[in-house]
Amino acid sequence: MSILFFDPIPRPAIWGHTLVRDYFGYKQFPEGxxxxxxxxxxxxxxxxxxxxxxxxxxxxxxxxxxQELFGHPNEEFPVIISLVAPEDDLSIQVHPDSQAAKKYGYALGKNEAWYFIKSEDNASIVYGHNAKDEKDLYNYINNDKWDELIKHLSVHTGDFVYLPAGILHALKKGSIVYEIQQSTDVTFRFYDYHRKDKYGNERELHLTQAIDCLS
Incomplete structure (x- = not known):
């Protein structure tokens, strides 16, 4: 049998525009x-x-x-594979592990990984935080010291970064990545730079859930 090809699904995002379409040749994708x-x-x-x-x-x-194509009967399909090309920084977020996910009504948690197809010079991602404990974490948050709280990791073309459930993280503009994740779409938004939508509203945060899931 020949290789099977699939039609990609466009995913709108406040931090996206036309880079996914232009870089990967997805002419059918709209803007945004x-x-x-x-x-x-x-x-x-x-x-x-x-x-x-x-x-x-x-x-x-x-x-x-x-299942003759796969050989894994009685299992859920394990992954989502996506191509990500942000033109602005993503929100800082955390994904729950499977135990925490079930607590919030989801069947699976989410581990994921990024392969950096292309990264600009001096590119970085958010990866982890500097809080010593929960009290220290709330001190950073309550005093709006987000820049001091978050850690950054430098990334380069060809890098591979594993993002286990519970890690505070965010992809930033300046990189194009191949992403593989567990087959769920559960994300708790921790911080979004006080960014506002077209109606002047900041996006919803999920601080309680995010902090509960932080490793």
Whole structure:
């Protein structure tokens, strides 16, 4: 059987514009897209096969009905693979592990990893924090000392960074990445630079959940 190709799913984001479309040649994508879910079997966001004899079927349908292609019956599809090209910094966030995720009504937690396809000179990501304990963490937050709280990690083209559940992190503009994550979309937003949407509102934070999940 030949290789199966799938139609990528555009994912709108406040930090996206046209870079995903332009860099990866996804001419069908509109403006305002921050990432492509290029391989997903999510219930409401499953990529569609473009190759015969399965053309028109979703990856989720193939996983359920054609296990001869995979060999993993009675399991959930394990990953989402996406391409991310931010034109502004992403919010600082944390993903729960599976135990914490179930506490908040999700079946799975989320570990993920980034391969840096391209990074500008002096590019970095948010990776971890400087708080010694929960009291110290709230001291940073209550005094709006976000720049002092967060840690940064320098990244370069060709780097691979593992992001275990519980790590405070954020991708920043200046990098294009291949992302692989557990097959769930649970994210708790920790900080968003007091950034406002087109209506003048700051985006919702999930501080209680995020702090509860921090490692």
């Amino acid at each position: 897209i921050g990432q492509s879910w290029s391989f997903s079997a999510q219930k409401d966001a499953s990529t569609i096969c473009l190759t015969e004899p399965f053309k028109g079927m979703t990856l989720r349908e193939l996983w359920k009905n054609h």
